[in-house]
Structures are given as C-alpha cells and as structure tokens.
Amino acid sequence: MRRIPRGIVDEHVARTKFTLARHAPAPALAEFVDYHWVLNWDLDGFHDQHVLPNVAVHVTFFPGACGVYGPGHTLFTHRLEGRAHGLGVRFRPGCFRPFLGAPVRLLADRSVPLEDVFGGGGAEAAESVRNASGDQEMIAAVDNLLIAKQSALAPAARTAAAAVETIAEDPEITRVDQLAARAGLSARALQRLFAEHVGCTPKWAIRIYRLNDAARSLADAGSPDFADLAARLGYSDQPHFTRDFRAVTGCSPGEFARSARRAVSAEPIEHKPIAHKPR
Template structure:
C-alpha cells in the first residue's frame, strides 16, 4: 500500500510556479469529513502577459470564490483551463470525493462537467463571504472565512456516503488498483454496484475515477524527472495498468494535449 494520493492535476508545474503562488490550508475539524483542503492561488502579472493554466480531469467537487469564475464545479471528465491576468486571488474548496451529495441533495453525476452558483448550494451568505475572501490580505484569513461559511450548515453523512468516500480512498491508497474489476474485488462489490455508487456519490464512473489517478501519476512522474530521456514509457504504461504503450500515449495525449515524451521535454 502506498501513501494517500490527491490528484491535483496542475500541468507544467515548473512554469506555473513562476506565475502564481499556491498554498493549501486544512479546514476546521468539524469540516474534515467533507473538505480535503482549501487551496489559494494568488498572482501578480501586471506588466506581464496573461497566463493560461491547464488542469487535468478531476473527480472532486470544488467551490471557487473568484472574481471571474466563481461557483460550485462538479467532477470534470476532460481537462480545463483558467486564464490569469493582472493581479488577483482565488480560494477553492476541494471537497472529499463522495462527501458532496448531502450538500447537493441529488446524484452528484448531475453536476459532472458543469457548475452552479455558490448561493445555490451554500446559501445567500456565500455572496458576502466571497467579497470578504477576495478582499482579504492573508491566506489564513481567507480559509477562516470559508470555514465560517461551511460550518454554518454542515449536513450529515449517511453510511452510503461514507462507503463511497471509502471506495475513493481505496483507489487513492493503492496504485495497483488500475481497473474497475480490481476495485470490485478489493471492496467485495460487483462492477454494477460500483457504477451505481459512483454515479450517485462521486459523480463520474469508477473507470473515469481510476483514470484521473493514472493520468495524474503519469504527469507527475514525467514532469518531475530531470532526464526525461531516461524514462521507459513502455514500463511506465505497464505500471499504470495500461495494456500497451500506445494506449497510454493516446490517453495521455487526449488529456494533456501533447504526447508523454513531448510533455517531458517541455
């Protein structure tokens, strides 16, 4: 068993680190069953060209307090981008996969690849909280404001919610779970049962959820290697559970926009 993986999805991290600052903050104890962490992005590109940051598909629901793109965003099945310009900041809430159905009140799959207004989920107080977050000078203060908003209406997790959370944690903890049948064997559930649970509580199917972890593992491995010529891509594909290197290359290129070797050279 490996350590708990969190697929953050940030592509070209070295270039990104030159354009913005990223910090993460733990939520209040009462919110930890629901919130994995808060992330804060701050940038100052005055006098510099705008920067477009691409992010890999993600299975977590996020609430973003942003001047240009606020809302509650469901799991994404494709990569997406955010344009940074001028000087600004954004706070995001990364909800633990499987924990958002009590907030939403309907299957999380209805939120996949789309978004709703913050006030629709978090109530009218979200508007004032957003203004305060965007005006705050300190990232810790920004996280405390989000804590106060979410703590005012903490729902209850059902046993079904907790089971869904546990299934994603199994994937996160074990890189050997690269196929849905392996997850089913580990959890003692049929593939059909997994599909129903993931549709209702996670928002995307188990196959796509596993793919999120595989793509993030690949991008981090390639992007974190100084000598990318030393990477054996056939071996990497096998480690990630792909049947062959060609399948891995197609999957990676479709998500990232460039083949693995070219991504490494960038």
C-alpha cells in the first residue's frame, strides 16, 4: 500500500477547527501532482495547527501563506484565524524541478514567494483562489497556472520519483543501501539524485515515512508498546527511535500519545463548515 505522509498533529482536534478535502489535479498534471488539498475554517479566535515534516514540495494559496514550501526537517506550524479558505498543492516528491528550474535542494527547510517560481501568474492565481465561490473554481485557477509552467520530466526525475515511491510502497525499506539496490544505483549516486530532484537525503526521506507511521500508530493506539513499535519501524532499539521522534516532533513518543488521547477525549468544539465567499 502506498503511503503518503500527511502529518496533521492532533487530528481529532484539527477536525473541529477546519474542514479538509482532497481533489485530483487535471489529467495533464497527474505525473507531477499527488493532489490538491482545500481547507475551510470559521473560528472565533485562532488555532495553531502543527504539521510533521514532509518530503514533498507544497505550493499554497492561503491568507498569509502564499508560497512554495520545500521539504522540511522540523515541525511546521500555521495559525488559522477568522473565516477563510484556501488551496494547497502536494507535488509528487521528485517532480517539482521542472517548475523550479533549479535543484530542489535549494528549497530545503525554506519557502519562497509564489512570484519567484511562477512570476505574475502566481499572484493572479492567488487572487482567483481568494475570490473563488467553490472548490472547483479554485482548482481550475491553480491547474491553469501549473499547466502553463510545466515541462517534461527528465529521466533522472522519473528515477527519483520512483525511488520515493519505493519507500512509500514498502515499509521494509529502512536503510539507504536497500533503497539504492532497488533503484540500481550506488548510495552516492542516489544521494546526488535526491539532492537534485527531491530536496532531501534518501536517509531523511526514509525517516520521514517511518516517523509519520509512528505518529499515526501512536495517535490510534490506546496503550502503545513503544519497544514493539520501534522494532516494527526498523529501529535497532527504542532509544534511537525516541531520539528521532523527539527531534522531529519536539516531544517523546509517550508525550505524543498522551496528547492524542487528550484530544480524543476532549469535548468537541462547534465548527461550521462554510461555503466560499468572495473576500
């Protein structure tokens, strides 16, 4: 089964703060884009949403967060306030270089304005998203922007994308040498390929998938067995797993699991899904 790290922290609480829908891109973009994700929120105050690091490039069209976001190594936090909507694009890892026109490693742990990648069309698409009356209107504006910018994937990009797909489809891949063997490359060649087209090291990509799996298991388990979870994720011992998990999330697996249980048991906060209205 193909895994996609989505990484929403305290998802049970998040569901009371905003609505999330995922949509397929235009057929012409299917090779480049995994999906569009649309958020709507209507809050009296604000909500700080934390998201685990990801290996994908995301292009976002939200109030206060229009930009191109590269693969990260730390927890990402975005504040939702008032009433708004927006759209994000999750690119297939390995498939953003044709849009960037430069090595994707330049986006690692940073973001750039839409205009740096898409020129004036980025601002126009953002305005269309802000004034959209529905999801399909937003999607059409963004699809048109991407189709105008796209070019063919190079063979190396296809190889990089296939290597990430191998990680996504096979949880038994826990080491770089395993992945290199499956890709038919040396470990060094695989590292160069990832720097150019994915924007992170293959070791980090493997770790992100493992830690997203861990977060999902910890959120779902009533009384998690941390040693067993570490072993199932391919860690040699529990302390190594705990160090990796804390480095990414800022808390231990136990603290993460307790927070998830508190979120499940909390009283739901009223949330009103909204239709898009021009702002």
